[in-house]
Amino acid sequence: MENDNNVIRFFRRNFTSQLSKEDEKRIFTYFKRHKFEKKQLVFMSGDINTDHFFIENGLMRLFLIDKTGKEFNLLFANENQIIGDLITPEPTDFNLEAVEKTTAYSISERNFQELIQSLSLTHQSNPQNSLRRSYIKIQKRLVSILANTAEENYLEFRKTYPELIQRLPQYHIASYLGVSAEFLSKIIARTVKK
């Protein structure tokens, strides 16, 4: 991990801009590097004290499997993003999977908090703000799914995440939008004609 500093940059961007060499070293020691194969499951429903994953390279998805066995994608994360279940250390309902071959750095909730504290990021402006942004985002998504048609939601998704459209199989996008893969395919066929 020493030979790059994506995680450091992430910390600078999200928490505070002044990090001493000491701080950086300290940050390194908190993360563990992992490689996951395409479609490899990282954690699954029922697991406790799940880690957060900072993605250096690749693409992951957080999803849920309902009682009928159907999957629902909740979140995607790619390079320089963090993904995990906020309910940790409680048992998670979700599953985390690498969609592509992925390199990621893991940290437990407890260690994450400890790290933030020890860097005296106690002015709390930012860990809260990023959670706030996430909250506002999911709130918008909820409304959008309720208020708009699947076609509108798809077009919006495409506009917002053009690179994800390239990288994700369609059925994962369908599941994120809350429609069947078949129907999304029909939507796309329809919108291409226009």
Place this chain on the structure above:
Amino acid sequence: MENDNNVIRFFRRNFTSQLSKEDEKRIFTYFKRHKFEKKQLVFMSGDINTDHFFIENGLMRLFLIDKTGKEFNLLFANENQIIGDLITPEPTDFNLEAVEKTTAYSISERNFQELIQSLSLTHQSNPQNSLRRSYIKIQKRLVSILANTAEENYLEFRKTYPELIQRLPQYHIASYLGVSAEFLSKIIARTVKK
């Protein structure tokens, strides 16, 4: 406000248990008391720097109006809960309305942060945690709306918020569940028979 301490109790419960008399006085000075009539609009889409409202008595709803004029309820709050739009001080997309005659205490985001700081609630464990809980809740709601039928969602709502079933008109519940008022009425007729 001096003759009761709902707000104080809220602070004790949500932030820290040790509050000096000084602290309590300080908290009082930050809040402004309001009374709202049934159906009175408190803030609306486009308003900037909207306040948070701590409800002493009554019931409020946060909702959005889509481009076709249809309303979507996002959140209800009753006694001893706080409601508002986290996007503040940015312009809100939402509307806040008193569903019943309501008494509430308002505070701006800026003052709220200042107050928390000045009470040295800097150990940040809790403002974050309550936001986390909200996030986890809305995440579950999103999945639930996608994965379950309207009937299942209604039964779940009824189980989780029995008192809201009493206090809210059906069409507000319908809008929260993401179905038309007519369809909810049919669902209820159906479930009564069983």
Place this chain on the structure above:
DNA sequence: CCTTCTTCTTGAACTAGTTCAATTTTTATG
């Protein structure tokens, strides 16, 4: 207690989206 307003109900016609099954296209791999 009468009148008005608000909320709830019901039915009929409709539509967005699902499910299932079969086929084609694309991608990955020995």
Place this chain on the structure above:
DNA sequence: CATAAAAATTGAACTAGTTCAAGAAGAAGG
């Protein structure tokens, strides 16, 4: 580069939920 596996497409039959319209029931105020 051939074969297998994964992903996308298409059509037909279906269903959950919508919309519109009209009427019934409930609640609230003068």
